[in-house]
Amino acid sequence: MSRVFAYPWADIYRLYVQKVERKGRTVEELDEVLGWLTGYTPAELRDFGGDLRAFFAEAPAVTPDVDKITGVVCGVRVEDIEDPLMQQIRWADKLVDELAKGKAVEKIKR
Structure with a gap:
């Protein structure tokens, strides 16, 4: 699992961009x-130069509404993930999935 934490944010962001643009977002x-x-x-x-660990560690202000991010990503319920960093990564994945599936931005932001 720690290998995932070392993925460069720029690579993940690029994949997120490709995913949402493919779906018309x-x-x-x-x-x-x-x-x-x-x-x-x-x-x-766009410009963050670190890995996923640094990206979330240095996040200016994680929304206080993270407890409202629920559902399944990669077969795992995001609210049940015990590792805090992995949960943060999956929160981002869940939001991007919702955007790609056509959910309105205001509803995604709960």
Whole structure:
């Protein structure tokens, strides 16, 4: 699992962009959702140079509404994940999945 934590944020962000654009959503919508989760600005999301561990450790302001992010990602309920960093990563994955599936940004932001 620790290998995942060392993935460069830039690579993950690029994959998120590809996923949402394939589904007809915009980078601006992606940035709004990820910014809501982490407190990063769109420029900070694009330019962050560290790995996933650093990305979440340095997040300016994780939303206090994270307990409202529920559901399944990769067959695992995000609310049941015990490792705090893995849970944060899966929160982001869940929000991106919801965006890609067509859910309205305001509803994603709970």
